[in-house]
Amino acid sequence: MSARLQVFILSALLAVLGIGLTIYKSTTLGFPFFPGEYRTIWTVEARVSFKANGEPVRVSLALPREQANTAILEESFSGTGYGFQQETVKGQKRAVWTRRDAQGSQSLFYKLAVYHTDNAEAEELLALLPSVQKPDFSSAQQEAERLASESLLAQAHELSADTETFARQLLGLLNDPANPDATILLGAYEGRSRVNLLVDMLALADIAAHPVRGIFLEHNRRQLQPQELLEAYIDGRWVMMDPTTGVLGIPENFFIWQRGGVSLVDVTGGSQSDVSFSVIANNVSARTVALQQGKMETVALLDFSIYSLPIEQQSVFKLILLVPMGALMVILFRVFVGIRTSGTFMPVLLALAFLQTQLVTGVIIFLLVLAVGLGIRSYLSRLNLLLVARIAAVVIVVVIIMATISVVSYKLHIEQALTVVFFPMIILAWTIERMSILWEEDGAREACIQIAGSLLVAIAAYFMMTNDYIEHWSFNFPELMLVVLAVVLLLGQYSGYRLSELIRFRDIQETMR
């Protein structure tokens, strides 16, 4: 296999691997491919409070079901002095706090963070068999209620065409304050919710229904009481309905806590139990969300990613990960443009220094150090020193220049110049040495060309590295480095002309005589 073919195959493999991993991370693990994507994270806290009366306490709170349109990022439970476990009763997850004895007012907390996923429908079919439990109005005292309900059902039946319209009509009749039957029934259900009444009425018409409890996710709400919606089994599926307006479907931002007839909270060994909710919204970058999500699922890929490093090392890596892009820039400039630089990858190091110092400050400091260093180097050259000693001397001089710049600028309150420490000293010293030789050997012009070339490439690399997208991709998708590697390998095959050669040989036709 020829070397050329090998390069193509290798590049293709690397590119496919890199792009594949990237696609996997952005689609499956939810890493945002573009920078600046934010998700709203709702932190919901349920607080169960009650008065304990000195007996063994058992508190059981219904936990929210998994929903298609929201994902749970993390959940936590707290209750000092309480034992805790989770159990599932009739398909409903419940948190159970227990304690041998407790006295006075108690508070237990359940906290969860959720966010909306955009890829699923808001409504999820509930896999719950419809069952009807008719209310008992048979006793003599409930004669009025029985007649009122029969009349109401008859009216609704009259005004409707099918099950769905029947339910809505019933709801409308109950909400009509002028309807005497509704008034009677509402009076009878004093202390219970309207949804309970609706459930019973629908049961009389052989329609299965149950209340749905949930909360509206709105920013900075405290002491929220759970809202009740009605879910009725209509034409073979469960339909949600607002008990006051009759609007079908789940209202926007409604976070369903519990479906079906089971209780929200059961407390034994206590009284005056109450559940209240508070909601806080946070805008968090989608990456963090993906990360936390990933942590919960412990994806192997994330385990080996940069995110497994401590935060401090991560920021170091942020810089290192930009080096490949800088190197790519150098290759582009040298192979396609033909720009001469002093030292092959010196511009990358220079660009890294610029990242820390900001561009203008960096360029000024670089030129300043270079100019002063060249001046001093030209004196040193007269002292008849060994090369290594001379470079060491230049290094020391560079350090002194840097220290001077720092101190003087600090006194002058130019804080930016303090970033001079980020310049790689040894590189600067070598650059000074090489430039001074170049100056003597090839003249000032060649030296200036190379300095300008290095600066140009460094500045180009700087802009590349500070680009939001490049920064985002290089840090969040380090596997894209494989693609860069593939590109570099391919560029290494380029045997065409350089831009500089198109200029250099532009008069070739005139020399052909």
Next chain:
Amino acid sequence: MAWLIAPWKLARHGILGMNGRNINYIARYNSRSRYPLVDNKLLTKKAATKAGITVPKLLASTDSPVGINQLMKAIEPLQEFVLKPVRGSGGKGIIVIERRDGPLFVKASGNTMTADDIRRHVSDILSGLYSLGGKPDAVMVEERVHFDPMLFDYSYEGVPDLRIIVFRGFPVMAMLRCATHSSGGRANLHQGAIGVGIDIRTGASINAVQKGSLIDRHPDTGHDFSQLKIPNWDTMLDLASRCYEVTGLGYLGCDIVLDQRYGPMILELNARPGLTIQVTNGTGILPRLRHVETLLKEDEDACDWGAHRRVMYAKEHFGRPDAAQAV
């Protein structure tokens, strides 16, 4: 005149670019293991001498600071010599001492150096200041070339040297590099030396180019380049062609000087010869390189041709058809 030329036009003229040279010729035909032989001028000298190729005589050399004293002793009695870094490139770090002025050393440019200046220069060379990649280097002192008076008028303050590109043993293109005042007596084209394209068949001049533009006369001596014809041309081609066997490098630049006393001599060899030679020849080198590649692919015997046969072939195929009128 356009600011730049379209790449397809360059390709049509058969111009070889830097990337193409590096990938298709240097990487393919120049084995890495052979590089030291040309990068180290001492090794080149030894190998060439062994093969019976004329080179300037080595007078002294050292590779350690301890040897500097001995080296200084060796050059003390000399009236003239050339001091070079053994692994230097692009003519950097070379000092040509033309004569002595008491204790002073007088350079070709007329500037003088003291013994201390020379010591410092030697120690710079040893530290690797002029070597590729800054590696520690050695110093050598060799006999100064007395260049042939026939070429005297075409060079100012320096030796005119002839660069011949030898591709797989075939001399494919040649140029004469003449120093000028602005090049500081050095035959380096980047610094304003004049490149004169030389016809492979006759040794006559084609174009004279200084800093990318055509000239007719030497700016310092006023001599007309169209009258230039290289003496001992066949010997030079033969010498260059034989360097292929010495080095084993397929894409080679041979630098030859014409010495008054010894005739043509190999001054140094280069595994990465430059591309300006195409401008001075007014033609691209690619068609010739491809010609040789095709020849060697189709005619297996050609691989075993001796230097003489290769030179004959090159003269026949790579000469200018209208060279007769040009002269």
